[in-house]
Amino acid sequence: MSGRLRDFLLARVATRVLRRLPDVEPAERPGEPGVPPPNIERELPSSAGAERAVLAALALATLAAAAFIVLYVAFPDTQLLGLSLGLSLVAFAVALVVAGKRVVPQETAVEEREDFGDAQRQEEVRAIVRRGGDGISRRRMLIGAAGAAGATIGAAALVPAASLGPRVGDRLRQSPWRPGRRVVDADGTPLTVGDIEIGGFRTGFPEGAKRDELGSPVIVVRLEEDEIELPEAQRAGMPSGVIAFSKICPHAGCAVSIYRHPLYEPTEPRPALVCPCHFSTFDVRRGGELLFGPAGRPLPRLPLSIGSEGELIADGEYTENYGPSWSGVRQERGET
Amino acid sequence: MIGDPVRFVDERLNTASLVRKALRYVFPDHWSFMLGEIALYAFLVLVGTGIFLAFNYVPSDAETVYRGTYEPLRGTPMSEAYKSVVDLSLDVPAGLLIRQTHHWAANVFIAAIVLHLVRILFTGAFRKPREINYWIGLTMLAVAILEGFLGYSLIDDLLSGMGLAIAYSVALATPVIGADVALLIWGGEYPGATVFWDRIFTVHILILPLLLAGLISLHMLILTKQHHTQFPGPKRTERNVVGTPLWPGYALRSLGLLFATAGVLFLLGGLVQINPVWLWGPYEPYLSTNAAQPDWYLGWLIGGLRIMPPLEPVIGDYTLVGNAFFMGALFPLVAFGVLYLWPLIDRRWSGAGERHELLDRPRDNPRRSAALVAFLTWVAIPFVAGATDRVFYRLGVPYDLQIWAFRVLFVVGPFLAWLVARRIFEDLHDRDAHPLRGWTGRVVQRNARGGFETLGAYDGRTRGEGGAERDEATVAADVPAER
Structure with a gap:
C-alpha cells in the first residue's frame, strides 16, 4: 500500500518536473511573409496548490449545479434557485480564472501592428472604380438618373409606413364627456355633491363610457365657495364649490393623483393638485392654473351641474384640450 | 468517427x-x-x-x-x-x-x-x-x-x-x-x-x-x-x-x-x-x-x-x-x-x-478630460434630479426647492465642474502623482538645527504603467513630508 503511494508520489513529482521544462513553441513558424514572428515570453506557473484550488472550485460548481436541479424539482424557491445557480456559475468562473492565471502557461506576446492606409492600394481601388466607367459617354446623366430612381424607390418603400396608424384629425380632441352625462365612480355609482368632502377628492368617469382612455377620468374636489379666486364670468360649472378637472396631466399624461390640501390656516401652501411624475402643481382655487412644475398649460376643467338628486352632471366639455400637449393644442391665454 | x-x-x-x-x-x-x-x-x-x-x-x-x-x-x-x-x-x-x-x-x-x-x-x-x-x-x-x-x-x-x-x-x-x-x-x-x-x-x-x-x-x-x-x-x-x-x-x-x-x-x-x-x-x-x-x-x-x-x-x-x-x-x-x-x-x-x-491617461490631456467632466456633469445633474421624489418622500425636502436647485445646477454645474476638473487634471499632469496610489517624492526629516535631511525616495507604488516614459524631473520634485 505504502509502496504504491510512494510510486504515485514519485510519478507526480516526475511529471511535474517534466512539465516545468520550457518547451519549444512549435506552431510559430518563422519566416511567414510580411509578419515578423511574435516575440513571446513564457512562464509555467502551475503548482499543486493552484491545481487543487481549481479542482475544488470545479467540484463546488458541480455540486451547486446539481443542487439547482434538485431544488428545481423538489423545492423551487426563487432565493435558493438563484443562490445555487449563481454560486455554481461563480465557482466555475473562479476555476477558470485561477486556471487562466496560475495553472496554464503565462505568456506575454509582443506583436507588430499592420499598417493601415496604404496609399498605393487606395489608388488601385480608385482606378478599378474609374475604369468601370470606361467608354460611357453620358456618365453623369446615367448616374443622375440612377440616383433619382433610387431616391424615388426609397421614398415609395417608406410611404406605407403612414398606414401604421390613424390620421390625427380630431381624435385627440374628442372626449367621452357630453353635456348631461353623469359622473360615476369606479363602481359605476353616480357621484353626488355629498360624496365630495372639502379637502378630499374623488375620481369620476363618464357614465356608460370607456374608462381607460385619457379623456375619461376626472378628479373632483370641493372648496368653500368664497375660496374660489376666479372672476365671476369663469365661475360657471362649479356648483357648491365642486370642481372637476381632467385627471390626466397636460404635461406628460400621468394621472394627477395627489391633492395637497393644508389642514389649518394660514393656508400656505395653497390647495393644489400635484402630478407625482414630474411635479406639475395646479392651483385649485384659480381653476387649475399652473403653480409650479413643467406643465405648459392649466389643468383642463370639466364644467359641472347638479341634478335633482344631488348627482354631478357634466355641463359641457373640457375647457381646454385634455391630455398631454401636442402641436395643435389650443391654448386659452390671458383670460385668468 | x-x-x-x-x-x-x-x-x-x-x-x-x-x-x-x-x-x-x-x-x-x-x-x-x-x-x-x-x-x-x-x-x-x-x-x-x-x-x-x-x-x-x-x-x-x-x-x-x-x-x-x-x-x-x-x-x-x-x-x-x-x-x-x-x-x-x-x-x-x-x-x-x-x-x-x-x-x-x-x-x-x-x-x-x-x-x-x-x-x-x-x-x-x-x-x-x-x-x-x-x-x-x-x-x-x-x-x-x-x-x-x-x-x-x-x-x-x-x-x-x-x-x-x-x-x-x-x-x-x-x-x-x-x-x-x-x-x-x-x-x-x-x-x-x-x-x-x-x-x-x-x-x-x-x-x-x-x-x-x-x-x-x-x-x-x-x-x-x-x-x-x-x-x-x-x-x-x-x-x-x-x-x-x-x-x-x-x-x-x-x-x-x-x-x-x-x-x-x-x-x-x-x-x-x-x-x-x-x-x-x-x-x-x-x-x-x-x-x-x-x-x-x-x-x-x-x-x-x-x-x-x-x-x-x-x-x-x-x-x-x-x-x-x-x-x-x-x-x-x-x-x-x-x-x-x-x-x-x-x-x-x-x-x-x-x-x-x-x-x-485622463491627465495627459487636461482639456479633453475637463470637457468630458463638464459634459458628464451636465447629464448627471438631471439624473440626480430623477431622485427628487424619493428625497421628498423620504426626507421631506420640498420638491419645488429641490427642482429650483437642480435648474440652477443644470446651467451652472457644467462650468463649475469644468473649472475644478481642469485644475485637478493640470495639477495631476504637472506632478504626475496618482491620487489613489499615494504620492511621489522624497521623505525628508527636520533635524535639530532646523535644516532638512533627505531620508531617501518614497518607495510606495507611486507611478502607473506609463511611469517609465514620464518626465523624471517632475517626479523627483520634493513634496512636503506631511502629505
Whole structure:
C-alpha cells in the first residue's frame, strides 16, 4: 500500500518536473511573409496548490449545479434557485480564472501592428472604380438618373409606413364627456355633491363610457365657495364649490393623483393638485392654473351641474384640450 | 468517427491558419478593458433568459380577470400581458428567478456600456483609427436604452404604463409632426391601441436584439482587425501590441469573466428583488403612484422632464412644442449628438490626424478630460434630479426647492465642474502623482538645527504603467513630508 503511494508520489513529482521544462513553441513558424514572428515570453506557473484550488472550485460548481436541479424539482424557491445557480456559475468562473492565471502557461506576446492606409492600394481601388466607367459617354446623366430612381424607390418603400396608424384629425380632441352625462365612480355609482368632502377628492368617469382612455377620468374636489379666486364670468360649472378637472396631466399624461390640501390656516401652501411624475402643481382655487412644475398649460376643467338628486352632471366639455400637449393644442391665454 | 477534429474541420473548411491566428490573438491587459466584455456577457445572459420569458409572455391588452394564486389581485381586471407576467413570476418554477435575472442583466448591460464608453472617452480610445467602432458602440448604447425601456414596458403594470404614457407624451410633444408620429408608432391613441402590444413585443424580442447582435458582431470584427489599444508601458509603442495571447491564458480568464458575470446576475436575480410587478397592479390611466422610479438608465430623462420650466411656445393659440419634448427628446438628442461628434471635436482640438494606438491617461490631456467632466456633469445633474421624489418622500425636502436647485445646477454645474476638473487634471499632469496610489517624492526629516535631511525616495507604488516614459524631473520634485 505504502509502496504504491510512494510510486504515485514519485510519478507526480516526475511529471511535474517534466512539465516545468520550457518547451519549444512549435506552431510559430518563422519566416511567414510580411509578419515578423511574435516575440513571446513564457512562464509555467502551475503548482499543486493552484491545481487543487481549481479542482475544488470545479467540484463546488458541480455540486451547486446539481443542487439547482434538485431544488428545481423538489423545492423551487426563487432565493435558493438563484443562490445555487449563481454560486455554481461563480465557482466555475473562479476555476477558470485561477486556471487562466496560475495553472496554464503565462505568456506575454509582443506583436507588430499592420499598417493601415496604404496609399498605393487606395489608388488601385480608385482606378478599378474609374475604369468601370470606361467608354460611357453620358456618365453623369446615367448616374443622375440612377440616383433619382433610387431616391424615388426609397421614398415609395417608406410611404406605407403612414398606414401604421390613424390620421390625427380630431381624435385627440374628442372626449367621452357630453353635456348631461353623469359622473360615476369606479363602481359605476353616480357621484353626488355629498360624496365630495372639502379637502378630499374623488375620481369620476363618464357614465356608460370607456374608462381607460385619457379623456375619461376626472378628479373632483370641493372648496368653500368664497375660496374660489376666479372672476365671476369663469365661475360657471362649479356648483357648491365642486370642481372637476381632467385627471390626466397636460404635461406628460400621468394621472394627477395627489391633492395637497393644508389642514389649518394660514393656508400656505395653497390647495393644489400635484402630478407625482414630474411635479406639475395646479392651483385649485384659480381653476387649475399652473403653480409650479413643467406643465405648459392649466389643468383642463370639466364644467359641472347638479341634478335633482344631488348627482354631478357634466355641463359641457373640457375647457381646454385634455391630455398631454401636442402641436395643435389650443391654448386659452390671458383670460385668468 | 472523428478522430482528429482539427484535421476533420481543416480538410473540409481550410480554417487551420485562421484558427491558429485566432488562438495567438494578443490581448493587452488592463482592468478597464473588461467593461466591454461584461456588457457582451450580460447580453448573452439577456438573450438566454429572454427566450425563456418570451415563451411565457402573452403580448395582448385583451382584458381578463385575475384568478391566480396571488390573493390581493384576485378578481382584478387586467390585461393578458400583465396576467402572464404575474403568473410567470409567482407560479412558474424558476420563472421569477429568470425574470429578475433578465431585469438585472439589462441594468448591468447598460451600466457596463456606459462605463466602457466613459473609459473610451477619457483615454482617447475613440481617436483614429477607431472612430467608426466608437460610433457603432454609441449606437448600441442608444439601442440598448430603447430596448430596456420596451422590455419593462411590456409588462403593462402600473409603473410601466406610466412610463409608456410619458413616452407617448414626449412623442406627441414633438413640434408639428408629433401627434401624427405618436399615432403611427402606437397604432392609435395610448392607452387603447391594441396593435401596440404586438409591435413592442416584436421590436423587443426580434428587431432590436437582432440589431444589437449585428452591431456587436461588427464591433468585434473591427476590434479584431484593429487590435486593442494599450496603455503606455515597457516595450509598448504606437506600432505594436503587448499582451496575453488568446490561448490558453486569455481564453480561460475571459470565459471566467463570462461565468462570473452570469453568476453574479443569477445571484442578483435570486436574492435581490427587482420590480415586484404583482405589487404595482395593472395600469389604468387614472392611477399613478408616488415616488415611482424608472430603471436607472432613464433617470436622466425623468429628472430632465422635472427640472424643465413650464415653457410651451405658442403662436396665437396654436401650441408649437409640447413641454415634454425639450427634456424628453431634445436633451437626449443633443447629448448623443455631442457624443457622436466627439471624435471630430477632439481631432480639431488635438490637431494632426495621426493613428493612435497608445492610450492617454485622463491627465495627459487636461482639456479633453475637463470637457468630458463638464459634459458628464451636465447629464448627471438631471439624473440626480430623477431622485427628487424619493428625497421628498423620504426626507421631506420640498420638491419645488429641490427642482429650483437642480435648474440652477443644470446651467451652472457644467462650468463649475469644468473649472475644478481642469485644475485637478493640470495639477495631476504637472506632478504626475496618482491620487489613489499615494504620492511621489522624497521623505525628508527636520533635524535639530532646523535644516532638512533627505531620508531617501518614497518607495510606495507611486507611478502607473506609463511611469517609465514620464518626465523624471517632475517626479523627483520634493513634496512636503506631511502629505
